[in-house]
Amino acid sequence: MKKLFTLIAMTAFLTGCASTLNIDRTYSGKMQDSRARFLVIHYTVSNLQRSIQLLTGDNVSVHYLVSDEDQPRIYGMVDESKRAWHAGKSEWKDYKSLGASSIGIEIVNPGYIDTPAGRVYAPFPQKQIDVLMPLIKDIVARNQIAPENILGHSDIAPQRKQDPGPMFPWKQLADAGLIIWPNADQVKARQAAFENQLPDIAWFQKKLHEHGFALPQTGELDAATKNVISAFQMKYRPSNIDGKPDAETAAILDVLTSSPSTLVTPFLEQIAHTPK
Structure with a gap:
């Protein structure tokens, strides 16, 4: 019973503190951004x-x-x-x-x-x-x-x-300028080269990790690597998502990891220059 009364007293005290808390928000830190990245x-x-x-x-x-x-x-x-x-x-x-x-x-x-x-x-x-x-x-x-x-x-x-x-x-x-996308002409040019010599699995794993995926660098075409290649293909080459490394997938991946975005006016840049 004594513990119950103590808990009630503490709750009342904290409630009273919250109701009288006075925060001056005159100043705001310049270095801040959204929680959502x-x-x-x-x-x-x-x-x-x-x-x-x-x-x-x-x-x-x-x-x-x-x-x-x-x-x-x-x-x-x-x-x-x-x-x-x-x-x-x-x-x-x-x-x-x-x-x-x-x-x-x-x-x-x-x-x-x-x-x-x-x-x-x-x-x-x-x-x-x-x-x-x-x-x-x-x-x-x-x-x-x-x-x-x-x-x-x-x-x-x-x-x-x-x-x-x-x-x-x-x-x-x-x-709409919302996401990065590979330049089709660059992809076509690099695909021709990759048709002659496809990079090894270690190259694919390195590039996929550079792009953003979490992927062990095993140098082997294991199940995890196939799943990641398939996920990449779903977004950028949805006509074939078999998870197999091929020249077109290599070309798209190479362009995305070594060339700037082809978006002439990305959405964020558009709104930044829109008159208020």
């Missing part, structure tokens, strides 16, 4: 009702959900100032556990089905993408998220995730 895009592998049920449950959450209704809408599910549980075990460049430093968007999409002819991924209706794009631009503008940090779940967790899959229209994001 990354934007991570997912698909739900469920319909809307089930997606909402899962994302409001005990195991996973996300900042925004884009529906697949006739008129798609955006559901705000976790405030951006708070961490949402959407990234899990993840890594990109020098960052790990990206849930703490990212904003997550889930898109209602059934994902894929495995058939006798192979895995078939579901498309994203353009009307859904038309709702998604302004949301991405708004998040990027407010948080100053760099183009190389707009990622898919498969980028940051390639050993266990495939979303948003090869049907997600990354090229539309590139055309």
